[in-house]
Amino acid sequence: MNDIRGDKLYVALTFDIDGETLWTSRDKINRIGPVLLSQGYYGPETGVPRILKLLKAHNLPATFFITGYAADTYPDICKTIVDAGHEIGHHNYAHEWPPRTAPAEERAAFEKGLDSLTRLTGKQPEGYRAPGWEFSDITFDLLKEFGMAYSSNMMDDEFAYQHTEGGQPTGIWELPCSWILDDAAFFMYGLTYGPPQYPTGPVLDLWNSEFDGMYAEGDGRVYVLTMHPQFIGRSSRIAMLNEFITRIKDKPGVVFTGCGDYVRKLRQADSPRRRDYDRRKKPV
Numbered sequence: 001m002n003d004i005r006g007d008k009l010y011v012a013l014t015f016d017i018d019g020e021t022l023w024t025s026r027d028k029i030n031r032i033g034p035v036l037l038s039q040g041y042y043g044p045e046t047g048v049p050r051i052l053k054l055l056k057a058h059n060l061p062a063t064f065f066i067t068g069y070a071a072d073t074y075p076d077i078c079k080t081i082v083d084a085g086h087e088i089g090h091h092n093y094a095h096e097w098p099p100r101t102a103p104a105e106e107r108a109a110f111e112k113g114l115d116s117l118t119r120l121t122g123k124q125p126e127g128y129r130a131p132g133w134e135f136s137d138i139t140f141d142l143l144k145e146f147g148m149a150y151s152s153n154m155m156d157d158e159f160a161y162q163h164t165e166g167g168q169p170t171g172i173w174e175l176p177c178s179w180i181l182d183d184a185a186f187f188m189y190g191l192t193y194g195p196p197q198y199p200t201g202p203v204l205d206l207w208n209s210e211f212d213g214m215y216a217e218g219d220g221r222v223y224v225l226t227m228h229p230q231f232i233g234r235s236s237r238i239a240m241l242n243e244f245i246t247r248i249k250d251k252p253g254v255v256f257t258g259c260g261d262y263v264r265k266l267r268q269a270d271s272p273r274r275r276d277y278d279r280r281k282k283p284v
């Protein structure tokens with residue numbers, strides 16, 4: 001358990017706005033495919049308004065991890081997210097995947113993305129989600145250097161925890177994710193990418209049953225749902241998300257939270273859960 005007593009399960013709705021950089025960061029050749037790239041435009045332009053409408057209808061907070069590129073390319077749409085009171089998190093500049101990026105280039109992308117998002121909101125984002133959910137050898141050092149409060153990337157826990165190094169607290173908290181709670185694992189598709197597209201029913205079943213299991217064990221676990229406007233933003237999937245939210249939102253002890261707010265709560269409670277970052281480096 002962590003040290004936030006009295007609440008059974010925290011739910012963090014998170015949305016990663018990659019736009020077309022989801023595709024170009026996979027393979028630079030995708031830059032020449034206007035149809036493939038147009039899937040990226042769909043996310044901010046069509047998906048985001050539907051998501052904001054849904055969140056408003058339920059009066060729920062969310063965290064949007066945005067690439068600097070998306071902030072610069074879709075400023076008016078991103079501003080509507082800020083104006084609706086949602087948290088903005090960092091997602092690199094052009095969705096550079098840390099393990100595939102040279103250290104100098106990764107640092108530049110991290111800084112450039114941070115600058116774009118700071119211009120968007122007037123303050124530096126507190127949290128970082130790595131594109132592709134993976135770190136390079138320098139990613140964690142960048143989080144420390146730039147004073148990030150939290151990461152939402154690791155898959156080793158159902159509780160949030162503080163990263164330590166050599167047993168010493170780093171001040172950086174982790175809100176763990178999972179592929180089972182990610183829409184891209186079921187809905188992402190391009191001719192040469194992704195699994196077959198799942199119908200909404202089985203995905204809703206999966207998210208519901210995972211929720212039920214975590215809710216039963218409770219103890220202040222955090223259910224981090226990761227979604228992408230270009231996938232979840234289709235009307236059928238927004239209906240699925242609405243069904244999911246409607247089913248869980250009034251259950252006793254369920255607290256919807258922005259990631260940054262949750263981390264502040266953990267810090268105030270001096271939550272003792274910790275994991276050492278060093279153990280993740282190069283096991284053999």
Ligand SMILES: [Zn+2]
Nearest residue numbers: 016018131132
């Ligand atoms: Zn992404």
